[in-house]
Amino acid sequence: MTKRRQLLLGMLSGVLLLTLGLGAYGYYQWQQFKQAQGIVALDLDGLRLSWKGLQLDRIKLSRQSSAGERLDLAVDGVRLKLNAWWRPLPADSLYIEHVRLQWQPAPEPHADDTPDEPLTLPAREQLERWAVWIPRTGHIASIDLALPCLKGTCTEQAELHWRHAGAQALPLEASLHLLGNEDRLALQASAAGEQAILQFV
DSSP states (O other): OOHHHHHHHHHHHHHHHHHHHHHHHHHHHHHHHHHHHTEEEEEEEOOEEETTEEEEEEEEEEEEOTTSOEEEEEEEEEEEEOSBTTBOSSOSEEEEEEEEEEEEOOOOOOOOSOOOOOOOOOOHHHHHHHHTTSOSEEEEEEEEEEEEETTEEEEEEEEEEEEEOSSSSOSEEEEEEEEOSSOEEEEEEEEETTEEEEEEO
16 A cells, blocks of 8 residues: 555544534533433424525424423414625514424412513513514414413414514514404504514404
């Protein structure tokens, strides 16, 4: 075997070992992340990439905390459209065909006299940081929720639309339609500058 072949073989072996090492490290970090977040199952089916964005047939996520809280989420028919891969955020649009979410809270400790903390809304700067990660327009055609209530578990169906300016949180328009067995409730919200409008229809 010539020196050139020996050198080439050594380089290929080094690249292979480096690739295996990076793969093992990435797998270890992923397992650590799943354990820290309480993720017990995560499945992705039908992922397809294109120059315009990505499509995903189904996402299934199950999360359980050490305290007993459990979250099961299934998302079907995801279509994410990007302006460009070299400038992915904020994405142009997101369409989701169906979302199913079931949440079981952790068992409550014995009640005490500690008052509940008041609800506070995020500051505008925080909203603008979040807006970078939210597509400019979005539509979730069908949402099935199973949440705890006084009767045990209550189910609700909903539909969600939103639209915002992009890198900035405002102006923002959103509408949420709750579809009960007999009643239909629509919540519309819009905000621009220092003004916000919230109305039930």
